[in-house]
Amino acid sequence: MTIAETFAERLRARESLVGYWSMLDSAVAIERLARVGYDYVCVDAQHGFGGYPGLIHGLIAIDAAATSAALVRVAENSPMEIARALDAGASGVIVPLINSAADAEVAARSCRYPPRGIRSYGPIRSRLGRSADTTDRDRDVVCLAMVETADGLANVEAVAEVAGVDGLYVGPSDLSLVLGARFPGDPLVTSEFERALVRIRNAAEASGKAVGIHCASGEAAAKRLAEGFTFASVASDIVHLEAAATAHLAACTELRGGPILGRPGA
Numbered sequence: 001m002t003i004a005e006t007f008a009e010r011l012r013a014r015e016s017l018v019g020y021w022s023m024l025d026s027a028v029a030i031e032r033l034a035r036v037g038y039d040y041v042c043v044d045a046q047h048g049f050g051g052y053p054g055l056i057h058g059l060i061a062i063d064a065a066a067t068s069a070a071l072v073r074v075a076e077n078s079p080m081e082i083a084r085a086l087d088a089g090a091s092g093v094i095v096p097l098i099n100s101a102a103d104a105e106v107a108a109r110s111c112r113y114p115p116r117g118i119r120s121y122g123p124i125r126s127r128l129g130r131s132a133d134t135t136d137r138d139r140d141v142v143c144l145a146m147v148e149t150a151d152g153l154a155n156v157e158a159v160a161e162v163a164g165v166d167g168l169y170v171g172p173s174d175l176s177l178v179l180g181a182r183f184p185g186d187p188l189v190t191s192e193f194e195r196a197l198v199r200i201r202n203a204a205e206a207s208g209k210a211v212g213i214h215c216a217s218g219e220a221a222a223k224r225l226a227e228g229f230t231f232a233s234v235a236s237d238i239v240h241l242e243a244a245a246t247a248h249l250a251a252c253t254e255l256r257g258g259p260i261l262g263r264p265g266a
Helices: 004-012 027-034 052-065 081-089 101-110 136-140 152-155 156-161 173-180 185-209 218-227 237-256
Strands: 017-022 039-042 068-073 092-095 144-148 168-169 210-217 229-234
Touching: 004 017, 004 068, 004 092, 004 136, 004 144, 017 027, 017 218, 017 237, 027 039, 027 168, 027 237, 052 068, 052 081, 068 144, 081 092, 081 101, 081 185, 101 144, 101 156, 144 156, 152 156, 152 173, 152 185, 156 168, 156 185, 168 173, 168 185, 173 185, 173 210, 185 210, 210 218, 218 229
Parallel strands: 017 039, 017 229, 039 068, 068 092, 092 144, 144 168, 168 210, 210 229
Antiparallel strands: none
């Protein structure tokens, strides 16, 4: 079986999966990340920094590593955006700003070929090493609907029931803001946020769907998986790059007992 086939089966079976998030426009970095051992690597085409060529290069890099499935968070719930990501070789898409069952149906149908959907046939790259049969291709692609808006939360049970939606994915920053947070992670809305997560998990479980969430760290991902989420994404490459550089500079500064190296005027 291909990585895409295995990943789709495992995700739909609600197995516990851990992924990583990439925002940097660097195929070299993505290839190294894809060799770490995560179940999937997601290239962010919504808030990330690469255009369509960067997306293609990132997906080629993930395929080259041959250990992780490749997901893409598309820029919007658009049949064109979804088709371009899948044609570029993604094993699935995370679709943002899903507000209703109707929105979810558009996303799900955009991932599948007629008669099951509306995807245009042109898998020039994504066909490599995979079946040309559209039934097989539809089976091996996953469609994940983001729950991150007030309407999306209010309609989460209906969204989870949509045929062709393989799972729900929580965008915690936006979800906390619509619940009244002043900033992502605001402790003033912790109780409301946790209740919302329970509702989302319950909706997914009742529909037999996977349910994932974005997490700031591996520790946070383990906590959410223990609570009942079936997959979790860890941070992002740009966040970890800054964190690692900051930690090394702080360690060096402490050990040398002087001003921070590299600071203007130091």
